[in-house]
Amino acid sequence: MPFIETQSLYKEYSGRQVLKDINFKVQSGEIFVLVGPNGAGKTTLLRILDLLEEPSSGTVLFDGTQMNYNSAKHRLALRRRIGIVFQQTVLFNMSVFENVAYGLKVKGESDKSIKQRVKEALELVQLHGFEQKNALALSGGEAQRVALAQALVIEPELLLLDEPTANLDPRNVSIVEEALSRVNREKKTTMIMATHNMLQAENLAQRVAAFNEGRIERIGAFHEIFEAPSKFVVDFARLENVFSGVSRVTGEGTSIVDVGDGVQIETALEKTGNTTVFVRPEDIILSLNPIVSSARNSFEGRIVEVSDLRAIVRLRVKAGRDFTVQITKRSFNDMQLNIDSKVFLAFKASSVQTV
Amino acid sequence: MGLTMENISLELLLRALQPNFSFDSEVLNITLLSLKVSGTAVLIGALIGVPMGMVLGLRGFSGKQVLMRFIDLTLRSIINTFMGLPPVVVGLVVYLLLVGSGPLGPLGLLYSPTAMIITQLIMVIPIITGVTMSAVGSVEKAIREKALSLGATDRQAAWMVLREARMGMLTAIIVAFGAAVSEVGGIMITGGNIRWFTRTLTTAIVQEVNLGDFNKAITLGVILLSMAFAINLALTIIQLRGPKR
Numbered sequence: 001m002p003f004i005e006t007q008s009l010y011k012e013y014s015g016r017q018v019l020k021d022i023n024f025k026v027q028s029g030e031i032f033v034l035v036g037p038n039g040a041g042k043t044t045l046l047r048i049l050d051l052l053e054e055p056s057s058g059t060v061l062f063d064g065t066q067m068n069y070n071s072a073k074h075r076l077a078l079r080r081r082i083g084i085v086f087q088q089t090v091l092f093n094m095s096v097f098e099n100v101a102y103g104l105k106v107k108g109e110s111d112k113s114i115k116q117r118v119k120e121a122l123e124l125v126q127l128h129g130f131e132q133k134n135a136l137a138l139s140g141g142e143a144q145r146v147a148l149a150q151a152l153v154i155e156p157e158l159l160l161l162d163e164p165t166a167n168l169d170p171r172n173v174s175i176v177e178e179a180l181s182r183v184n185r186e187k188k189t190t191m192i193m194a195t196h197n198m199l200q201a202e203n204l205a206q207r208v209a210a211f212n213e214g215r216i217e218r219i220g221a222f223h224e225i226f227e228a229p230s231k232f233v234v235d236f237a238r239l240e241n242v243f244s245g246v247s248r249v250t251g252e253g254t255s256i257v258d259v260g261d262g263v264q265i266e267t268a269l270e271k272t273g274n275t276t277v278f279v280r281p282e283d284i285i286l287s288l289n290p291i292v293s294s295a296r297n298s299f300e301g302r303i304v305e306v307s308d309l310r311a312i313v314r315l316r317v318k319a320g321r322d323f324t325v326q327i328t329k330r331s332f333n334d335m336q337l338n339i340d341s342k343v344f345l346a347f348k349a350s351s352v353q354t355v
Numbered sequence: 356m357g358l359t360m361e362n363i364s365l366e367l368l369l370r371a372l373q374p375n376f377s378f379d380s381e382v383l384n385i386t387l388l389s390l391k392v393s394g395t396a397v398l399i400g401a402l403i404g405v406p407m408g409m410v411l412g413l414r415g416f417s418g419k420q421v422l423m424r425f426i427d428l429t430l431r432s433i434i435n436t437f438m439g440l441p442p443v444v445v446g447l448v449v450y451l452l453l454v455g456s457g458p459l460g461p462l463g464l465l466y467s468p469t470a471m472i473i474t475q476l477i478m479v480i481p482i483i484t485g486v487t488m489s490a491v492g493s494v495e496k497a498i499r500e501k502a503l504s505l506g507a508t509d510r511q512a513a514w515m516v517l518r519e520a521r522m523g524m525l526t527a528i529i530v531a532f533g534a535a536v537s538e539v540g541g542i543m544i545t546g547g548n549i550r551w552f553t554r555t556l557t558t559a560i561v562q563e564v565n566l567g568d569f570n571k572a573i574t575l576g577v578i579l580l581s582m583a584f585a586i587n588l589a590l591t592i593i594q595l596r597g598p599k600r
Contacts, residue, residue, distance in 0.1 A: 052500055072509060090501040093519055103505035150505060346418040 003028040009058035036211030042194035083151030097131040121153035141172030161193035167310030263320035267352035282325035283351035296348040393535035396475035408487025436480030446541030466547035480533040490523020
């Protein structure tokens with residue numbers, strides 16, 4: 001019996017359908033990841049699963065029992081078995097300890113047990129020693145880790161995660177991901193997570209549901225979905241640095257794809273004919289001087305766009321074609337980069353993947 | 356040197372600011388009455404306005420029924436309108452109620468501190484209700500859902516929303532006091548500005564200016580200004596201490 005099952009779930013807001021015929025089953029202990037662009041309906045689905053919203057039609061089965069959205073008692077009982085981490089971190093204006101303890105306190109747990117469990121939860125998100133700090137004085141990453149500890153401390157059977165790492169820097173992302181895999185491994189917690197981050201989906205997910213415009217387009221293992229070439233996968237996944245062109249084999253186990261505008265990308269795959277390839281922004285090395293390295297691909301270009309994402313800076317570099325590159329804020333400052341700075345890009349042939 | 360208006364004003368101002376200005380018992384009486392009238396109005400206003408703002412902020416009426424939503428909308432609009440109620444108009448209405456031939460005339464309250472408190476009470480209730488309502492409303496959805504998702508009952512979640520809005524409620528009370536203590540038109544009509552009885556800082560300033568005693572008017576003005584400053588200082592400290600959402 002699946003732990004969570006949705007049956008033809010629909011949700012409509014003033015005439016606009018945000019969820020259409022959602023059917024899936026999640027087994028106990030599974031990490032099920034929802035991927036898809038903004039507005040695809042992922043958040044709405046998670047809110048319905050947490051009984052914060054009622055579906056327009058259709059049913060949700062939780063551990064074999066149908067979710068009843070109209071009974072306050074039933075909602076409360078279920079919510080105490082479900083944890084959720086929202087994309088926008090919401091914490092209470094009280095200490096970190098009190099924030100994490102809240103879910104246990106409202107259930108009437110004993111002080112002794114609360115103390116012990118809060119301690120464990122904070123250790124899990126690597127925030128021991130933060131107990132007495134005011135939660136609203138924390139950095140974004142620390143705050144989101146407190147939010148995760150709040151959800152984990154109640155030892156939920158189902159953990160819902162709405163882009164839990166969307167606004168975090170890499171260090172905080174890895175702490176959150178580590179905590180999630182550990183909880184899943186040790187406590188067998190079932191997780192349903194919405195994410196934009198394909199790497200995260202690939203690392204954590206046992207199965208992925210590809211969302212697009214309120215529908216689930218496909219469900220399967222990450223590799224099943226992303227190895228099958230399909231244009232919509234690229235569209236909804238919002239992969240960056242996607243280039244199409246004609247590929248030819250070099251005879252050295254690699255191929256060169258001519259993607260136009262004088263740009264030729266070498267990939268560690270042997271392919272001929274029309275090919276679409278992509279490079280993850282984090283796989284591209286950026287330098288101020290041409291570098292001699294083993295990377296088979298190197299280009300010279302200029303920065304045309306800078307977007308600041310707190311600890312991370314995303315750059316758009318025009319090097320024949322436009323490349324999106326991701327570097328830390330610190331590197332960005334150290335290298336004194338700006339719009340129109342001349343830079344060099346390099347990436348390995350093995351970082352180039354085909355769609 | 357010609358006696359220009361500026362010279363006169365400057366001289367008067369300097370004189371008023373001298374440490375040995377006449378802080379006589381009448382000035383003390385006036386100041387204390389100002390504090391008493393506005394303080395009482397705000398205290399009673401808070402007892403009524405804060406719970407009302409809480410209920411409205413918690414969307415107590417936002418049921419699914421059209422009628423309930425209509426009532427909610429109407430109440431909110433009325434409060435928002437009344438937040439900017441001209442004190443003179445309030446004074447006029449209270450006067451008409453309390454005047455000898457009016458419906459509450461037999462109570463004999465006109466030209467008394469009680470009449471002034473009633474006037475300011477009517478003025479501050481919408482302010483306290485409105486500011487509380489928006490303070491509660493601004494955290495309502497996020498905090499309620501957060502608490503519910505952590506397994507709180509509806510009641511526990513509502514409590515958490517109110518707790519998180521507490522800074523806003525304090526702000527409401529301080530803003531209301533600031534408005535009340537500096538108000539003049541309403542209490543002039545219902546209090547009558549009677550010496551030693553219903554004369555407050557604001558009504559006394561109007562009186563002294565009319566009589567041409569700028570020296571005294573400025574002294575009173577400085578006291579009122581200091582009071583307003585103290586209130587705003589308190590407000591600023593609260594806002595700085597309360598972490599941002």
